[in-house]
Amino acid sequence: MSVSDRPILIKKIKKVSGGGHHGGAWKVAYADFVTAMMAFFLLMWLINTTDPEQKRGIAEYFAPASVSETTSGSGGILGGTSLGEDGPKSSGSMSVIEQLAPEAPPDASEQAGPSNLASATEAALRAEIERREAADFASAAESLRQAMQSMPELAELSKQLIIDQTPEGLRIQLIDQEGRSMFENASARPNARAQVLLRAVARVINQLPNRISVTGHTSAQAGSNRASGPNDWSLSSDRANASRLILQGAGVDPDRVYQVSGKAGSDPLYPDDPSLAGNRRIAIVLLREAPVLPTDTSL
Numbered sequence: 001m002s003v004s005d006r007p008i009l010i011k012k013i014k015k016v017s018g019g020g021h022h023g024g025a026w027k028v029a030y031a032d033f034v035t036a037m038m039a040f041f042l043l044m045w046l047i048n049t050t051d052p053e054q055k056r057g058i059a060e061y062f063a064p065a066s067v068s069e070t071t072s073g074s075g076g077i078l079g080g081t082s083l084g085e086d087g088p089k090s091s092g093s094m095s096v097i098e099q100l101a102p103e104a105p106p107d108a109s110e111q112a113g114p115s116n117l118a119s120a121t122e123a124a125l126r127a128e129i130e131r132r133e134a135a136d137f138a139s140a141a142e143s144l145r146q147a148m149q150s151m152p153e154l155a156e157l158s159k160q161l162i163i164d165q166t167p168e169g170l171r172i173q174l175i176d177q178e179g180r181s182m183f184e185n186a187s188a189r190p191n192a193r194a195q196v197l198l199r200a201v202a203r204v205i206n207q208l209p210n211r212i213s214v215t216g217h218t219s220a221q222a223g224s225n226r227a228s229g230p231n232d233w234s235l236s237s238d239r240a241n242a243s244r245l246i247l248q249g250a251g252v253d254p255d256r257v258y259q260v261s262g263k264a265g266s267d268p269l270y271p272d273d274p275s276l277a278g279n280r281r282i283a284i285v286l287l288r289e290a291p292v293l294p295t296d297t298s299l
Contacts, residue, residue: 162175172284176278202250209289211257212252214243214244216263217264218236218280220265
């Protein structure tokens, strides 16, 4: 066979780009899937970390412009609004800020039983009554101090008056000073100075409804080992009762007197020196009143 009679063979080679069975299209699809998953988890994270007010703002941002509320003068999509009414150039939509109260747990009603609610209400009532009573005592004490300074006949006696609050109530003490006694020597009759002070105290007592107690005190004899002499008990009691009569004569209701007693020298104002004149005194206490609480009818 000659060279010219040989058959001519043509070989075609098909080139496949990418080298794979499906080419590189799967990579694009996988990248889109990963991007979509990342966007999904990012959205879930944003929803979990935003509060209701921020969620409402995001919802309004993506809401159609035709249904969004606006106070713009021109209206429409491009009408525009101002940032709010709290700035110097405010003329647009009002900014509304809602403070959302935390929701109570579902079992809150079960956790707080009737007994807990009753005790909480009783404690709150007692605290409120004590607060108001302390405020009333402070106001009464201040009015007495002002009266002492405004009236000439009382101004010179202000040093013989001690006002303080004790666990029992508002205590007003009329004390002796050297050369300025409230009572005559060994007598239960108050002198003119004591009567003026007692009438001033009565005006303050009449401002409040509290009951009162009146207690008389004496001092120990100088150089004596005993705090109270044999007659000091009756003398201190008689002085307290005489003070009560002057208070009632000045307008104090007799039914408000809870107790009249004498302690002689057993409770000195100056324990380091029981013989001081300041230990001889009359103590008038506006008693703290226990709150009247409703009875528990559930028992």
